[in-house]
Amino acid sequence: DADVTQTPRNRITKTGKRIMLECSQTKGHDRMYWYRQDPGLGLRLIYYSFDVKDINKGEISDGYSVSRQAQAKFSLSLESAIPNQTALYFCATSAPGLRARDTQYFGPGTRLTVL
C-alpha cells in the first residue's frame, strides 16, 4: 500500500463549488504539505503543517484553506473554486532530522479541473 494517498485522483468541478482534497499518510511523519503544479512552473507551496496544531501559509494560499484532522490526515479545501485553480495538486510529508533534512514524500497527485 502507498505511504501517502490522495483522494480523489481526478476531479472536475464547476466555478463556485466547494471542493475538498484529502491526504492520508502512514509514514508517521509530523510534517505535511500541499503543493500545486502548473505546466511550466515548479511545485508551489500552498499550505504546510508541522504538527496537528501548527498550520502555515505557503506562497500561494489565497483561495485555499486546510485542516489537519490528525497526524495522518491533511485536507485542502477550495471554498469557491475558480478556473485558474485548475492544476495538479500534490500532498507530501516529511520528517525533520539531520540526515533526511525534510526530504519530501509525495502522494500520487490529484488532477483538478474547474470549468
Add this chain to the structure above:
Amino acid sequence: ILNVEQSPQSLHVQEGDSTNFTCSFPSSNFYALHWYRWETAKSPEALFVMTLNGDEKKKGRISATLNTKEGYSYLYIKGSQPEDSATYLCAPSYFNKFYFGSGTKLNVKP
C-alpha cells in the same frame, strides 16, 4: 517568493550519452538542497539531499554536486538510458520552506 532556476528546461539525448543540468538558487540562509526525479504520471521521488559546500552524492549513474557559496548544484547522468527519461527537480530549502525549480525534462532516445 524565491527564485530557483533550472537549466536547460528540456534536453534530448541519445542512449549512452552523458549529460548534466544546473540548479541555481539564492545562497543566503540556505539550509539544504534536494534533487527529485519525477516520471510522467508518477509522483516526484527523492534522489539526493545535500547540505555542505562541496558535497557530492552518487546513486548508480547519477551524481550531484553542491556549491553553497555561489548557489548552484549540478546533476550528472553518465551513460543515459531510456529509463532515465523524467523531469528532474531541484528544491533548496530555507528555514523549513522548500522552493522548487520548474525542472529539467530529460528525454533519452534508444
